[in-house]
Amino acid sequence: MKENEKNYEDFISTVSHELRTPLTSIRGFAQTMLASWDKLDDENKKKFLKIIEDQSNRLINLVENMLSVTKVSLNKDTVILKEICISGIIETVVQVIKSQYPDKKFEINTDRKTPAILADKDKFTQIITNIIENAAKYGEENSTIKITTNFSGSNNYVSIKVTNTGIGIAEEDYAKIFTKFSRLDSPLTRKVQGSGLGLYITKNLVEKMDGKISVKSIPDKDGQYLTTFEVLMPACDVEKQARAKCNM
Numbered sequence: 001m002k003e004n005e006k007n008y009e010d011f012i013s014t015v016s017h018e019l020r021t022p023l024t025s026i027r028g029f030a031q032t033m034l035a036s037w038d039k040l041d042d043e044n045k046k047k048f049l050k051i052i053e054d055q056s057n058r059l060i061n062l063v064e065n066m067l068s069v070t071k072v073s074l075n076k077d078t079v080i081l082k083e084i085c086i087s088g089i090i091e092t093v094v095q096v097i098k099s100q101y102p103d104k105k106f107e108i109n110t111d112r113k114t115p116a117i118l119a120d121k122d123k124f125t126q127i128i129t130n131i132i133e134n135a136a137k138y139g140e141e142n143s144t145i146k147i148t149t150n151f152s153g154s155n156n157y158v159s160i161k162v163t164n165t166g167i168g169i170a171e172e173d174y175a176k177i178f179t180k181f182s183r184l185d186s187p188l189t190r191k192v193q194g195s196g197l198g199l200y201i202t203k204n205l206v207e208k209m210d211g212k213i214s215v216k217s218i219p220d221k222d223g224q225y226l227t228t229f230e231v232l233m234p235a236c237d238v239e240k241q242a243r244a245k246c247n248m
């Protein structure tokens, strides 16, 4: 089989599997609610609706990533660069992910001096969503995810760091996780859903907007690791910033 046919088949089978899991769960909970409406108390109804909402969010992210992967490989991605304030975007993304991972705590430290960045708002949102979602997904139970932003005036980049405690990533896998369909094998990765597309798309989008992305995982206490993903995005120039009047 030709290389691209094999890739295409891999893509279809991964995607079908990934779509089927949340869809089956949405259908199952909807059917249960319809069939047993009178027997269910309000608390259970709410619980089931929450699962339906979470699984729908998961489907939306997945479809978003799948659309991007085709655009990325066909180079049909249009990027609309504008000056955007990142703190509001980070807060919105955290709100959404928090509801999907209620055991996790989130700590956001946005330096007041962080300037606006030059980026496509939707794509930046997708980047941040993928990284924070991973931190919540692969983070230790009940742990805190830290998000910090900084500005390094010397190279004119705004840095966004997302750190979690958890299983970590071995140094020899740093490059691999940014490639298409790559998932690291661990009991946790087998348990949680994922298509292995998130970081591949994230890296492509970051680089398309002249940014950089890197990862570092260092041993923490109790055999856990501190994993940090850092995204560097070009800051807007000072004159533009004054006009943007970005109130952080």
Ligand SMILES: Nc1ncnc2c1ncn2[C@@H]1O[C@H](COP(=O)(O)OP(=O)(O)OP(=O)(O)O)[C@@H](O)[C@H]1O
Residues within 6 Å of the ligand: 065, 130, 134, 135, 138, 139, 164, 166, 167, 168, 169, 177, 182, 183, 184, 185, 189, 193, 194, 195, 196, 197, 198, 199, 200, 227
């Ligand atoms: N914060 C993290 N801690 C530990 N491992 C991670 C972390 N983030 C990513 N990984 C590893 O990198 C792999 C690739 O991540 P990526 O986001 O591309 O895919 P995914 O999360 O498996 O699926 P998707 O994002 O497409 O739903 C993951 O499967 C996981 O093994």
Ligand SMILES: [Mg+2]
Residues within 6 Å of the ligand: 130, 133, 134, 194, 198, 199
């Ligand atoms: Mg992911």
